[in-house]
Amino acid sequence: MTDTTTTPPEIGGIGHSVKRVEDARLIEGQGNFLDDISLPGMLHMALVRSPVAHARINGIDSDAAMAVDGVLAVVTGELMAAHNLAWMPTLSGDTQAVLATDKVRYQGQEVAAVIATDPYAAADGAELVDVDYEMLDAITTPQQSLAEGAELIRDEKEGQTDNLAYTWETGDEAATEAAFASADRVVSLTTHYPRSHPSPLETCGIVADVNSVTGQATIYMTSQAPHAHRTLFALVAGLPEQNIRIISPDIGGGFGNKVPIYPGYVVATAASLLIGQPVKWVETRTGNLISTGFGRDYYMTGELALTNEGRIQAMRVDMLSDQGAFYSDAQPTRYRAGLFHVCTGSYDFPHAHIKCRGAFTNKAPGGVAYRCSFRITEASYLIERLMQTAADELGIDPAELRLRNFIQPEQFPYETATGFVYDSGDYPTALRKALDAAGYEELRAEQAAAREEGRLVGIGIAHFTEAVGAGPAHTYDIAGLKMIDSAELRVHPTGKAILKLGVKTQGQGHETTFAQIVAEETGIPATDIKVIHGDTDDTPYGLGTYASRSTPVGGAATAMVARKIADKARHIAAHLLEAAPEDIERSADKFHVAGSPDQSVTIQDAAFAAYTNLPEGMEYGLEDVTYYNPPNLTFPYGSYVVVVDVDPDTGVWKVRRMVALDDCGVRINPMIVEGQIHGGLTEGFAMSSMQWITFDDDGNCIGSNFMDYLIPTAWETPRFELLETVTPSPHHPIGAKGIGESATVGSPAAFVNAVIDAVAHLGVRNIDMPVLPDRVWEAIDSAGG
Amino acid sequence: MEITININGTDHTADVEPRRLLVDHIRTGAGLTGTHIGCDTTSCGVCTVLVDGTPVKSCTMLAVQADGREVTTVEGLKSADGLHPVQQAFSDEHGLQCGFCTPAMMLVGAALIDENPAPSDDEVRWAISGNLCRCTGYMNIVKAIQAAAAAASSNGDS
Numbered sequence: 001m002t003d004t005t006t007t008p009p010e011i012g013g014i015g016h017s018v019k020r021v022e023d024a025r026l027i028e029g030q031g032n033f034l035d036d037i038s039l040p041g042m043l044h045m046a047l048v049r050s051p052v053a054h055a056r057i058n059g060i061d062s063d064a065a066m067a068v069d070g071v072l073a074v075v076t077g078e079l080m081a082a083h084n085l086a087w088m089p090t091l092s093g094d095t096q097a098v099l100a101t102d103k104v105r106y107q108g109q110e111v112a113a114v115i116a117t118d119p120y121a122a123a124d125g126a127e128l129v130d131v132d133y134e135m136l137d138a139i140t141t142p143q144q145s146l147a148e149g150a151e152l153i154r155d156e157k158e159g160q161t162d163n164l165a166y167t168w169e170t171g172d173e174a175a176t177e178a179a180f181a182s183a184d185r186v187v188s189l190t191t192h193y194p195r196s197h198p199s200p201l202e203t204c205g206i207v208a209d210v211n212s213v214t215g216q217a218t219i220y221m222t223s224q225a226p227h228a229h230r231t232l233f234a235l236v237a238g239l240p241e242q243n244i245r246i247i248s249p250d251i252g253g254g255f256g257n258k259v260p261i262y263p264g265y266v267v268a269t270a271a272s273l274l275i276g277q278p279v280k281w282v283e284t285r286t287g288n289l290i291s292t293g294f295g296r297d298y299y300m301t302g303e304l305a306l307t308n309e310g311r312i313q314a315m316r317v318d319m320l321s322d323q324g325a326f327y328s329d330a331q332p333t334r335y336r337a338g339l340f341h342v343c344t345g346s347y348d349f350p351h352a353h354i355k356c357r358g359a360f361t362n363k364a365p366g367g368v369a370y371r372c373s374f375r376i377t378e379a380s381y382l383i384e385r386l387m388q389t390a391a392d393e394l395g396i397d398p399a400e401l402r403l404r405n406f407i408q409p410e411q412f413p414y415e416t417a418t419g420f421v422y423d424s425g426d427y428p429t430a431l432r433k434a435l436d437a438a439g440y441e442e443l444r445a446e447q448a449a450a451r452e453e454g455r456l457v458g459i460g461i462a463h464f465t466e467a468v469g470a471g472p473a474h475t476y477d478i479a480g481l482k483m484i485d486s487a488e489l490r491v492h493p494t495g496k497a498i499l500k501l502g503v504k505t506q507g508q509g510h511e512t513t514f515a516q517i518v519a520e521e522t523g524i525p526a527t528d529i530k531v532i533h534g535d536t537d538d539t540p541y542g543l544g545t546y547a548s549r550s551t552p553v554g555g556a557a558t559a560m561v562a563r564k565i566a567d568k569a570r571h572i573a574a575h576l577l578e579a580a581p582e583d584i585e586r587s588a589d590k591f592h593v594a595g596s597p598d599q600s601v602t603i604q605d606a607a608f609a610a611y612t613n614l615p616e617g618m619e620y621g622l623e624d625v626t627y628y629n630p631p632n633l634t635f636p637y638g639s640y641v642v643v644v645d646v647d648p649d650t651g652v653w654k655v656r657r658m659v660a661l662d663d664c665g666v667r668i669n670p671m672i673v674e675g676q677i678h679g680g681l682t683e684g685f686a687m688s689s690m691q692w693i694t695f696d697d698d699g700n701c702i703g704s705n706f707m708d709y710l711i712p713t714a715w716e717t718p719r720f721e722l723l724e725t726v727t728p729s730p731h732h733p734i735g736a737k738g739i740g741e742s743a744t745v746g747s748p749a750a751f752v753n754a755v756i757d758a759v760a761h762l763g764v765r766n767i768d769m770p771v772l773p774d775r776v777w778e779a780i781d782s783a784g785g
Numbered sequence: 786m787e788i789t790i791n792i793n794g795t796d797h798t799a800d801v802e803p804r805r806l807l808v809d810h811i812r813t814g815a816g817l818t819g820t821h822i823g824c825d826t827t828s829c830g831v832c833t834v835l836v837d838g839t840p841v842k843s844c845t846m847l848a849v850q851a852d853g854r855e856v857t858t859v860e861g862l863k864s865a866d867g868l869h870p871v872q873q874a875f876s877d878e879h880g881l882q883c884g885f886c887t888p889a890m891m892l893v894g895a896a897l898i899d900e901n902p903a904p905s906d907d908e909v910r911w912a913i914s915g916n917l918c919r920c921t922g923y924m925n926i927v928k929a930i931q932a933a934a935a936a937a938s939s940n941g942d943s
Contacts, residue, residue, distance in 0.1 A: 023876040
């Protein structure tokens, strides 16, 4: 393991595997999750959801529901419309129904809400709300949706004459076409990255407490982005922003699912406002799976133009995304397909062209970045699957093909064909190290011998490069809000500190790692620093935690504010030591006069002096705040090698080994980084092998509960072997790049490439995810294997 | 219907509707919110408690079925001697991230090591295969339960 520590363990700065401070409450059942919150007079809300995918609403009869003991109100779209809240803006500039007024456009869409004194009564009432639906044909694929004569899904939308949600393209089309026209070889892959769902084990929920006398709205909410949500609440509901306090308590996993604003939040808040009592809504699991932010659902055709020797000349991509009924992707404004244009991957070639269309369908909306920085999961999958296809088509070893095309270490900073400027990397070293650990050459020999015996062994490689940490204000905003983030540091007279963040943990361990950054920069022991986050009244503004942006942006803000504090402390130290500030140096835990290490004071001495004994003209206190606008994204990368055994008779495949090398720059807390990688690899394995939201022809969601939507248990999940290299980001204050999503982004292609590699000699080039045994068996069977 | 359930060593008597789920009774009746709800279909296991020492998914048991029985929740793991070995080991081995599945995982782990003082990797994985975790990939959970088993054994020896 690379040792990046500069502080002793008792300070616990960067590089120490400090035990997590959040664990103390969580292991004793003292966490404070949304459903644990109970307020005096609190009412309970249950949603009535559409059982069908497409239908006109002819009427809603609430009488039977209102007759249930304990039911106080039934909220319908009509009531919401009277308050101008039947529709709300989405994060992608579309509008979305809060409660349906005209028709329902997907199964699970919110139609009404029942408010009652008890959750059982609310659920009873919801069962009895009688909605008169006039059935319409459901459109369940984007191909059907864009076909001539397809019924208009968004008939309410002014100017909308077809089911096209957006079009987007980037790159140099003419240069790309020219490269393809003159290429020795063209390799093509058409694949579907299926709809998946983040499924944190805690569903979404809210406790809305609007005080009708004071106008104060205190909103407890499962939010990965409480500040942005406060602003959006102000804009949507017309409430004064200073009177809105969003508190995001302990979150039971997010993975992108808790980024959007969902109708349930808006209805519960409106109900609390209208009734004058707090209202709690906690989503059911089925509600979560069938209505909230999904991931992926991209139909992709990718092509590479290559020389006979396997050098890539250009890439072109044509995609169609299934957006569901409303275009509500959570992503930067200017990029309609997120950061998909990172699809040139880790390779050095001059030309690329990407075009994408999105279509409305009768499915749930909300393409979120499911453990992913805005569609880079799809992008990494496409290029890494294309590399496998090219290797198979050209007869070049897939590791060798990558080595021939890698961006070389001396080429950084490297501008890609689509305009990203990669910050740093050493891809060949990473891949070679992963291959060596896996015993690649021996595995190839074993594979050849196995084939002789009729056994199928596959070795899958993926080398991904992510674009995370959005992002620079000149390019990245969501709903107009620039994607900066913040940190405020208050050092008290006794030298103990409070750090307040704009980002918000969902299990990533911010309360531990962000304190370590301050410890590194100031010498205050990490255990003396309390981290506060998730309460908009008590933290500086930020865009929140998703897209692996906490460490790249919030972590940078933390380092910068800590440096401001350390600098002021240095000036105070100079005063205490009767020396010039420029003669004061800082070691891990002391300020001392240059050349005289014995003449020193501690950060604690300086903190006390900040309130008791200051130099003339200096402002009292030791507190500051930083809003960090990153100069660039960061570009973590990794090399993954997967070994699988495929049963030719059943198509069942088992992961024998999974070697994962990640380079996320400097690791603040190696223990937590490895935990993030374990989790990410598991979700990558899940998507490649079993996780899948699908629909029947009528738009019924198959996978609306955990019996049908399969999540791997400990029994199925492979064991992982982790490796690392450390290539710091040159523009990040502490050289960190972010790690939360790398493994989910990079690993699906490694798993699928391994299965394909096992059967490629039979002529199989693609099996769509999830790579279910029957699909593998069919592929082998059709190939005549 | 009046029932008495011994939860973490204390008798709780209450008048409950026959349809009331045990998990709701624990959370809102007894006010012990360390037991969570994740799926409504007995699939995810975050509601697991011990009923007479055996792991049970409390979203699939009625409160009235627990009448007269002993229930242990995460709040009952700690003793006068301090944290239960599984609690300490989950923290030491980074066996939790968001912490939502953790109470249930620890209870299953505690029940396992009561029966099997030195479970293998596979035995731990099988024991927790009714409990989902979305954060950790299970590796550190397995390590934590094995470490807890080792710690419990060495405590017992001393």
